[in-house]
Amino acid sequence: MINLGILISARGSNMDSILAAIKAGRIPRAKPQIVISNNADAEGLKVASEKYGVSTKVILSEGLKRQDYDKKMIAALEEADVKPDNGLVCLAGFMRIISPEFVRHFKMKILNIHPALLPSFPGLHAQKQAIDYGVKVSGCTVHFVDDGVDSGPIILQRTVPVVEGDSEETLAARILEQEHQAYPEAVKLFTEGRLKVEGRIAHQL
Template identity: 45%
Template sequence: MSFCVAVLLSGSGSNLQSLIDATQAGKLDVDIRLVLSNKPDAYGLERARKAGIPTAVVSHTDFSSREEYDTEMVRIIREHQAEAVIMAGFMRIITPVLLNAFPNKVLNIHPALLPSFPGVHGQGDAADHGVRFSGCTVHFVDAKMDNGPIIIQAVVPAFNKDDGESLGARILRLEHRIYPQAVQWLAQGRLEIQGRKVVVLDAGNQPSVCDDGQGAYMVNPPLEDF
């Protein structure tokens, strides 16, 4: 039986598309039961509809508190029988209401190497800071923004000419590689949280070092089928 997930998003949904593509290719053993957005015009909703995935829009402006909003999301997610929540560009801070409903089953991806450069402008902040390497991070979500235990990270070079847009584009293609991998590990029950650290059971000991023709990158823990 497939592992059932709900995806939360606020925008274009390119990471949702990477999950859909991996599922359709038989690489990702999940059933995306629901795509939920706080914005009715989010293009990710159209991606979901094209794939035959149920959608829901819950506007945060209709609720007087974050807790009330998350209570409604939990109700809808449970209605669709999802076991885990995958945040894919969901521009809302999650409260303990949702976290307690899906303990250690809420994932997020961030376009920087956490704990450096948290927040909504991670790529631009990294470029402005003059880093030599940047990347993306998949992590468990906790009560603090971009803070939870790290599952997997990918690293790309950063150059003096980079701004947030150019560096972000280089990072984005790696997001599409590591997020399906992290979700697959979650679906397989291979993630164990030990304090601040995440152990990926039966993972390799050497990072993936790759060049896909668009540039070199490194991923740790190593990629398997993605």
């Protein structure tokens, strides 16, 4: 069994999709332990606690350096029994860049989802970047987190066509539908021990 910690900043729709898949028995080896947010008003906190019965915690970042904030996150995750030897941390719309210390502590035990086909269009406003560049296909990427920005080994990707007249919002909405399928699938692969990373290549076993 893999103990799961999920980090969110707002509505947590990808968190919802992961927890729904666990509740439905589609990820039988995952046990959600805690949802942490840097935003006390995050809608996803209520979803986690009331819809799924998952413990939640708010850790505010005001006045804290990144590494000091992340020490508090590590402590909260470990208190909830999400540790490097038994756990997985999922970033689900967590709007902070995590520190190298956090990445090292949970090395290759942190997943993130990005609304573009990496390595294209990393960072913020990926959908707008894709439209402005004129690509015909975009999508989403689930990847391990390393010290870079959206640069870790890619686990899986889903494609979405970019259609004439797309706005950032319309493209984002279609990509989000694929995110909600891809993220739970990646979590399932991890919890079943079906991912092996060699260099920057994540192989599915």
